[in-house]
Amino acid sequence: MKIDIGPKNCxxxxxxxxxxxxxxxxxxxxxxAHVGIMDLGxxxxxxxxxxxxxxxxxxxxxxxxxxxxxxxxxxxxYCGLVSGKTENKAGLFxxxxxKLKTAPLIEEYSINMERELIKTVDFPNHDVFVGKIVTxxxxxxxx
Amino acid sequence: MKIDIGPKNCxxxxxxxxxxxxxxxxxxxxxxAHVGIMDLGxxxxxxxxxxxxxxxxxxxxxxxxxxxxxxxxxxxxYCGLVSGKTENKAGLFxxxxxKLKTAPLIEEYSINMERELIKTVDFPNHDVFVGKIVTxxxxxxxx
Numbered sequence: 588m589k590i591d592i593g594p595k596n597c598x599x600x601x602x603x604x605x606x607x608x609x610x611x612x613x614x615x616x617x618x619x620a621h622v623g624i625m626d627l628g629x630x631x632x633x634x635x636x637x638x639x640x641x642x643x644x645x646x647x648x649x650x651x652x653x654x655x656x657x658x659x660x661x662x663x664x665y666c667g668l669v670s671g672k673t674e675n676k677a678g679l680f681x682x683x684x685x686k687l688k689t690a691p692l693i694e695e696y697s698i699n700m701e702r703e704l705i706k707t708v709d710f711p712n713h714d715v716f717v718g719k720i721v722t723x724x725x726x727x728x729x730x
Numbered sequence: 731m732k733i734d735i736g737p738k739n740c741x742x743x744x745x746x747x748x749x750x751x752x753x754x755x756x757x758x759x760x761x762x763a764h765v766g767i768m769d770l771g772x773x774x775x776x777x778x779x780x781x782x783x784x785x786x787x788x789x790x791x792x793x794x795x796x797x798x799x800x801x802x803x804x805x806x807x808y809c810g811l812v813s814g815k816t817e818n819k820a821g822l823f824x825x826x827x828x829k830l831k832t833a834p835l836i837e838e839y840s841i842n843m844e845r846e847l848i849k850t851v852d853f854p855n856h857d858v859f860v861g862k863i864v865t866x867x868x869x870x871x872x873x
Contacts, residue, residue: 588870589826589837595866597797597841600767601744623766624743625776626856633768654740683732694732698740708851708860713769717851723738727731 605663606632607651607682607691608643614677614691615640618667622652625717629705632716639671641714647689648704650718653696662695685722692724699724748806749775750794750825750834751786757820757834758783761810765795768860772848775859782814784857790832791847793861796839805838828865835867842867 600620621633681694702718743763764776824837845861
């Protein structure tokens with residue numbers, strides 16, 4: 588028997604990723620699970636316009652997507668609870684840069700992708716950033 | 731130690747969904763995992779332009795998203811292997827309609843969402859359809 592539960596979005600947000608940007612020249616990270624694949628090389632991030640990160644993506648036209656292993660659960664959760672407006676999250680990680688120079692990547696995360704912003708789709712309360720993949724780094728011993 | 735593996739998209743496509751449309755007035759279903767959340771009420775589908783389904787979404791401005799339980803793995807896989815151009819997939823399921831009347835929903839799938847097309851984002855080989863949720867149905871005894 589089916590029941591009508593109204594307009595509920597039942598797509599659970601996943602996978603959980605950590606998005607890296609430079610905001611005012613400083614690395615910042617935010618936990619985002621509202622991600623999606625647009626075409627084979629392009630990924631979307633649905634981000635509320637209130638987030639600190641959005642200005643960094645717009646300014647630099649770049650961002651990183653870092654995929655955590657289970658070991659990084661606590662720090663990944665923390666980065667989704669506090670804002671870069673008030674907390675310096677850069678100090679939590681070993682950071683490196685790849686080709687883009689403005690998309691901070693995290694050494695402790697198993698997979699790191701550099702993304703170039705190719706489109707922004709405007710929603711009333713969200714910026715949807717679409718990034719084309721530039722380079723991917725991964726741990727040599729990833730299982 | 732990090733290694734550069736080139737521009738690889740390492741976001742695994744998920745969750746797996748079955749998209750329903752009417753194409754030339756007949757229900758058709760396709761398995762799509764290139765889905766994403768744009769804002770809280772809107773979902774994207776990244777669909778290669780070769781698919782039979784795309785014309786139905788454009789014509790009706792509606793589609794359904796059906797979320798399978800484990801029991802429906804075989805039929806869900808099958809709908810991703812064969813095209814509606816050559817196979818009638820409507821006969822595989824018990825179909826019902828909700829408010830939209832042009833978005834076929836599947837009785838055997840645990841969760842069914844009716845979507846209204848609000849944007850199409852154009853990529854070279856893909857249509858990215860963005861749908862706003864209209865109604866959700868679910869099994870009364872879903873766990």
